[in-house]
Amino acid sequence: MASKIKTSSTAEYFAKNLQQVGFSxxxxxxxxxxxxxxxxxxxxxxxHGIQPELSIEIKKAGKGGARNTDLIEITVEDNxxxxxxxxxxxxxxxYLASSKFGRGQCSRGQQGIGISAATTWAQLTNATGxxxxxxxxxxRKAIQAVxxxxxxxxxxxxxxxxxxxxxxxxxxxxxxxxxxxVQLNGDGGLxxxxxxxxxxxxxxxxxxxxxxxxxxxxxxxxxxxxxxPKPTLPHPHTMKLGEFMTHALLYSNLSLSKFLxxxxxxxxxxxxxxxTKHGLPKSxxxxxxxxxxxxxFKKAFQSIQETDLANPSTRSVLTVGEESLxxxxxxxxxxxxxxxxxxxxxxxxxxxxxxxxxVARFKDRGAKAExxxxxxxxxxxxxxxxxxxxxxxxxxxxxxxxxRSYGLQQSRNSIPAGPYVIAVAVTSPFIKFKNASxxxxxxxxxxxxxIRRAVMQAGQKLSRHLKREHKAADLERKLQHIExxxxxxxxGLCRITGAGKQRKEKAEEGLKKIxxxxxxxxxxxxxxxxxxxxxxxxxxxQMIGIEGESEETPQTEADVSTKKKVAKKAAKKKVAKKKVxxxxxxxxxxxxKKAAKKKVxxxxASKTARNKK
Amino acid sequence: MALxxxxxxxxxxxxxAKELCDRMLRDLEKGKKPLLEAIKCSLDNSxxxxxxxxxxxxxxxxxxxxxxSSVQKLARTVFMLEILLNNIKTGxxxxxxxxxxxxxxxxxxxxxxxxxxxxxxxxxxxVVEFICDMMQVYREEMNCFANDRGGQTYSQCLSVTETLLDxxxxxxxxxxxxxxxxxxxxxxxxxxxxxxxxxxxxxxVESEGxxxxxxxxxxxxxNNCIVMGAGGxxxxxxxxxxxxxSDQLSVPIFFFGDLDxxxxxxxxxxxxxxxxxxxxxxxxxxxxxVRFLGILPEDVRKYDLHCYSVNxxxxxxxxxxxxxxxxxxxxxFFRDKKNKDVSAILKWxxxxxxxxxxxxxxxxxxxxxxxxxxxxxxxxxTGSYV
Numbered sequence: 001m002a003s004k005i006k007t008s009s010t011a012e013y014f015a016k017n018l019q020q021v022g023f024s025x026x027x028x029x030x031x032x033x034x035x036x037x038x039x040x041x042x043x044x045x046x047x048h049g050i051q052p053e054l055s056i057e058i059k060k061a062g063k064g065g066a067r068n069t070d071l072i073e074i075t076v077e078d079n080x081x082x083x084x085x086x087x088x089x090x091x092x093x094x095y096l097a098s099s100k101f102g103r104g105q106c107s108r109g110q111q112g113i114g115i116s117a118a119t120t121w122a123q124l125t126n127a128t129g130x131x132x133x134x135x136x137x138x139x140r141k142a143i144q145a146v147x148x149x150x151x152x153x154x155x156x157x158x159x160x161x162x163x164x165x166x167x168x169x170x171x172x173x174x175x176x177x178x179x180x181x182v183q184l185n186g187d188g189g190l191x192x193x194x195x196x197x198x199x200x201x202x203x204x205x206x207x208x209x210x211x212x213x214x215x216x217x218x219x220x221x222x223x224x225x226x227x228x229p230k231p232t233l234p235h236p237h238t239m240k241l242g243e244f245m246t247h248a249l250l251y252s253n254l255s256l257s258k259f260l261x262x263x264x265x266x267x268x269x270x271x272x273x274x275x276t277k278h279g280l281p282k283s284x285x286x287x288x289x290x291x292x293x294x295x296x297f298k299k300a301f302q303s304i305q306e307t308d309l310a311n312p313s314t315r316s317v318l319t320v321g322e323e324s325l326x327x328x329x330x331x332x333x334x335x336x337x338x339x340x341x342x343x344x345x346x347x348x349x350x351x352x353x354x355x356x357x358x359v360a361r362f363k364d365r366g367a368k369a370e371x372x373x374x375x376x377x378x379x380x381x382x383x384x385x386x387x388x389x390x391x392x393x394x395x396x397x398x399x400x401x402x403x404r405s406y407g408l409q410q411s412r413n414s415i416p417a418g419p420y421v422i423a424v425a426v427t428s429p430f431i432k433f434k435n436a437s438x439x440x441x442x443x444x445x446x447x448x449x450x451i452r453r454a455v456m457q458a459g460q461k462l463s464r465h466l467k468r469e470h471k472a473a474d475l476e477r478k479l480q481h482i483e484x485x486x487x488x489x490x491x492g493l494c495r496i497t498g499a500g501k502q503r504k505e506k507a508e509e510g511l512k513k514i515x516x517x518x519x520x521x522x523x524x525x526x527x528x529x530x531x532x533x534x535x536x537x538x539x540x541x542q543m544i545g546i547e548g549e550s551e552e553t554p555q556t557e558a559d560v561s562t563k564k565k566v567a568k569k570a571a572k573k574k575v576a577k578k579k580v581x582x583x584x585x586x587x588x589x590x591x592x593k594k595a596a597k598k599k600v601x602x603x604x605a606s607k608t609a610r611n612k613k
Numbered sequence: 614m615a616l617x618x619x620x621x622x623x624x625x626x627x628x629x630a631k632e633l634c635d636r637m638l639r640d641l642e643k644g645k646k647p648l649l650e651a652i653k654c655s656l657d658n659s660x661x662x663x664x665x666x667x668x669x670x671x672x673x674x675x676x677x678x679x680x681x682s683s684v685q686k687l688a689r690t691v692f693m694l695e696i697l698l699n700n701i702k703t704g705x706x707x708x709x710x711x712x713x714x715x716x717x718x719x720x721x722x723x724x725x726x727x728x729x730x731x732x733x734x735x736x737x738x739x740v741v742e743f744i745c746d747m748m749q750v751y752r753e754e755m756n757c758f759a760n761d762r763g764g765q766t767y768s769q770c771l772s773v774t775e776t777l778l779d780x781x782x783x784x785x786x787x788x789x790x791x792x793x794x795x796x797x798x799x800x801x802x803x804x805x806x807x808x809x810x811x812x813x814x815x816x817x818v819e820s821e822g823x824x825x826x827x828x829x830x831x832x833x834x835x836n837n838c839i840v841m842g843a844g845g846x847x848x849x850x851x852x853x854x855x856x857x858x859s860d861q862l863s864v865p866i867f868f869f870g871d872l873d874x875x876x877x878x879x880x881x882x883x884x885x886x887x888x889x890x891x892x893x894x895x896x897x898x899x900x901x902x903v904r905f906l907g908i909l910p911e912d913v914r915k916y917d918l919h920c921y922s923v924n925x926x927x928x929x930x931x932x933x934x935x936x937x938x939x940x941x942x943x944x945x946f947f948r949d950k951k952n953k954d955v956s957a958i959l960k961w962x963x964x965x966x967x968x969x970x971x972x973x974x975x976x977x978x979x980x981x982x983x984x985x986x987x988x989x990x991x992x993x994x995t996g997s998y999v
Contacts (some may be wrong), residue, residue, distance in 0.1 A: 478681040484728040485688040490641065491725070492691035496634040496698065507641035514646050515681055 030180035036114035041078035064179035082136040093156020125179035142166035196384030202324035221327035235312040252290030278306040339461035365419035374420035393443035397451035407466030651746035661945035666901025670892040763844025765794035770810035797854040819870030855900040872908035873968035874937035954999035
C-alpha cells in the first residue's frame with residue numbers, strides 16, 4: 001500500500017483546488033485576479049513609501065476556451081518599486097513564496113498564494129501564464145517576460161524574456177489573459193471592488209477602463225502614504241502546541257528562556273518566573289530548544305497557558321484615519337451626509353484589531369434606493385470582501401445594531417434600508433478568515449462586539465443629521481395638520497351650535513393663534529438644529545480642506561467628537577490644575593511625598609526611554 | 614323621535630352636546646385651548662365597591678387639549694358627534710360598523726371632510742367611545758347598538774311586557790313560545806317582567822348550546838325557573854337583562870359555566886360586577902347578586918370530572934395563567950375580601966394548572982339525560998356555590 005502513496009507539490013494541490021482561493025467561477029476569477037494584482041501593487045508601494053498610481057484596463061479579447069466564457073485581458077500597471085528579474089518567477093510562479101508570511105503585519109497579502117493562483121488559472125484556461133514588465137530604479141531597461149507555473153515542481157518558469165525601453169523610472173505592468181466573465185455591479189462586481197479600494201486607500205490615484213466604457217480617473221485625496229507598522233512578535237496565548245513547537249524550530253540553537261523572550265511578545269524575565277510558578281521546570285530554561293523533548297515542550301506550553309500575560313501590543317495595527325476616510329468617501333458619489341469613526345486599537349481574541357466605519361447617504365441613488373437595503377462595504381486589512389456576506393463578522397455586527405433608533409429604516413436583524421453606504425474596515429496583523437480565499441472574517445463574539453460598537457458610534461453621529469430632517473418634517477406635518485383639520489373643526493362646532501359667520505371667523509382666528517404657538521415651538525427647534533448643523537458644516541470644511549462657503553458641502557460629525565475629546569481633555573486638565581492648587585495649599589508633607597513620587601516616576605520614564613533607544 | 618330610555622335619567626343629550634360644542638367654540642374665539650375631559654376607563658381607575666357590588670370609576674380622567682397633535686381627533690369627534698346627534702333627532706339606530714360606513718359616506722359626498730376619513734373601523738370606534746366617556750352617556754343612549762347576541766331565555770313562568778314607542782304595550786308569555794327562546798333587545802331596562810308562578814331561581818349558562826339541551830330535556834317544564842344562555846362573554850344586552858331579572862323578580866341567579874380562569878375573569882366577573890372598559894355604565898349593566906354555581910373545584914373531586922391540563926409552555930395558555938395571576942394582584946374585584954371564594958378558585962386553578970368544561974357533567978352518568986339537571990338542582994339545594 002505504502003508504495004502507492006505519492007507526494008504532490010503545493011502548486012499541484014492549488015491547481016486542483018483553485019476554487020478554495022477565489023477561482024470558483026469565471027466571474028470570481030476575473031475579480032480575484034484583479035484583486036490579487038492590485039493588492040500586491042499597493043503593498044509594494046506602501047513598503048517603499050511610494051504614493052501609488054495604478055492604471056487598470058479590463059477588456060474582452062475574444063471568446064473563452066470554456067463554454068459561456070470570454071477571454072478577458074486584465075492589465076494592471078503601477079509605479080511601485082518594480083521587481084528584480086530573479087524575483088519574477090518566485091512572485092508570480094511559486095506558491096507560498098512570500099515576504100509577508102506570518103510576520104504579523106497589516107499588509108493585504110499574507111501567504112503568497114493569490115498571485116500564483118491567478119497565474120495558474122491563466123495557464124489552465126488560456127495555456128499561457130502571466131505577462132510581466134518590470135523595472136526597478138537600478139535598471140536602465142525594463143524586463144518583459146511571460147511567467148508560467150511549473151505545477152509539478154512548484155517553481156516559476158520564465159519565458160520570452162526580453163529587455164524593453166520603458167519611460168517609467170520604476171514600476172510593474174502585469175497582464176493576465178484568462179477565461180472569465182465580467183460582472184460590473186452588485187456585491188461581487190468590479191465597480192464595487194474599485195469603489196471599495198478607492199475608499200480605504202485615500203492615497204491611491206487610480207485610472208481605470210472597464211470593457212468598452214471610457215477611462216475613469218480617480219485622484220488621490222491624501223498625500224500621506226500609510227506607514228505600515230513594524231511586524232509584531234506572536235503572543236504566546238494565540239498559539240496551539242503544534243504551532244508553538246514549529247515556531248521553536250526557528251530558534252533551535254537558543255536556550256528555552258531566550259527563545260521565549262525573543263520569539264514572543266509580552267514575555268520578560270518576570271513572566272518566565274511566573275511560568276515556573278505555574279509548572280515550568282527551571283531545569284528546562286537553560287536547555288537548547290532543539291534538544292527539548294516533546295514532553296518538555298508540552299510542559300512549557302501548558303505553564304505558559306496557565307500564566308496571565310499582558311495583552312499584545314496594539315502598535316502593530318494600521319488605521320486609515322477619520323480625516324482620510326472622510327475625504328475618500330466623497331470620491332464615491334454625491335454625498336448628502338456622512339459620518340466616520342475610527343476606534344482605538346483593541347484586543348480581540350488576543351489579537352490587536354482596529355475598526356473603522358464610514359456611513360454616508362448618497363444623493364444620486366434613485367427613488368428605489370429608499371426601500372432597498374443599504375450597501376455594505378466590508379474590508380479586511382483594506383481589501384474589499386465581496387462574497388459570503390452573511391457569515392461575516394461585519395455583517396453580523398451591522399445587522400445586530402438597532403438602526404431605527406438613529407432614524408434609519410430597518411427590518412428586524414437586517415441591514416438598514418436607504419441610499420446609504422456603510423463601510424466597515426477591520427485591520428489587524430492577524431485577521432482570522434473563514435477560508436483561504438479571504439472572503440469572510442470569522443465572527444468571534446469579541447470581534448463582533450467591537451465592530452458593533454464602532455458601527456453604533458457612527459450611527460449615533462449620523463442620527464444628529466437625521467434629527468434635523470425629522471424636525472423639518474415635523475414642522476411640515478404640523479402646518480399641514482392645521483390647514484387640514486382646523487377649518488373642519490370650526491365648521492362642525494358652528495353647525496352643531498348654529499353659530500353665525502362672525503363667530504366662525506373669530507373662532508378660526510383663535511384657532512390659528514393657538515396652533516401657531518405649537519408651530520412656533522417647532523420652528524424654534526428647527527432653527528436650533530440648523531444652527532448646530534451649520535457649525536458642523538464649518539468644522540467639516542476645515543477637516544476635509546474645502547475652502548469657501550458652499551451650501552452643498554456634505555456634513556460630518558467626526559470632527560465634533562475629536563473636538564469634544566480635546567475639550568474634555570482641556571476640562572480634565574483644568575480640574576487637575578485646580579486640584580493641584582488645592583493640594584499645594586494643603587499639608588506640606590503631602591506635597592513632599594508627591595514630589596518624591598514624581599521623581600520616581602520620572603526616573604522610571606527616563607529608564608524606559610533609554611531602553612527603547 | 615325619541616327612543617325608549619335605557620335608564621332613568623333627566624339628561625338631555627342633544628342639549629348637553631350643544632353646550633359642550635358652544636363651550637369649545639367660545640374658547641376658540643378667545644384664543645384659548647378647549648379642553649375635553651373624559652373618565653379614564655381602565656383597570657387602574659377601577660374600584661370595587663362591595664356595598665353596590667360592581668366596579669366604579671376613580672378620579673382619573675383623560676384630558677384632551679387642543680393642539681397640533683389632537684386637532685385631528687377633535688375634528689373627528691365633532692364630526693361623529695354630529696352624526697350621532699342626527700340619529701338621536703331622527704330616532705335612527707346604528708351599529709358601530711354602520712357608523713363607520715356612514716362617516717365614510719359623508720366623506721365621499723363632501724370633499725371638505727376628506728381629511729377626516731377613517732381607514733379602519735377601530736378608528737371610528739375609538740371616537741364613538743371617546744364621545745360616550747366624555748359625555749358620560751351609554752352608547753345605547755347615543756342610539757348606537759351592538760348586535761343582539763346571547764341572552765336566549767326560556768321559562769314556563771315568565772311574562773315580559775314591552776312599551777313600544779307609540780306608548781302601546783305588548784306582552785310575551787314565555788310559556789307560549791314553544792321551543793323558541795325569548796331574546797332581550799338592547800334596551801332590556803324598558804321591559805317589565807312578571808312571574809306567572811313563583812320562580813325559584815334563574816340559571817345563566819355560559820354555553821347557549823348547553824342551555825338549549827337543559828331546556829330540551831325538560832328542565833323548565835319540571836322546575837319553576839328561568840334558563841338563559843349567556844353566549845360567551847356577556848354582551849351589554851345580556852348584562853342588562855340579568856340586572857333586570859335580578860331587580861324586578863328578586864330571584865336568586867346562578868351562573869353555570871366552565872371552571873377556568875377565562876370564564877371567571879371575563880364572563881362571570883363582567884356579569885356580576887361589570888368591566889373596567891364600561892366603568893361609567895356598570896351600575897346599569899351588572900347584576901351583583903349572581904352566584905357562581907360551578908363547575909367548582911369540589912365538583913371536579915366529587916364527580917371525578919375530566920379536566921384538561923393548562924400547559925404553561927403553550928403561549929396562549931401561559932398568557933391566560935399570567936392574566937389570572939395579574940387579576941389576583943390588580944383586579945379590585947378579585948382583591949376584595951367579599952369575593953374571596955372566587956379568588957380562591959382562581960388561585961386553585963393557577964396552582965393545579967387544569968381547567969374543566971361545563972359539559973363535563975354529562976360524563977357523570979351518560980345513560981341518564983337528566984343527570985346534569987339533577988346535579989345543578991342538587992347544588993342549588995345544598996348551597997354548593999360561591
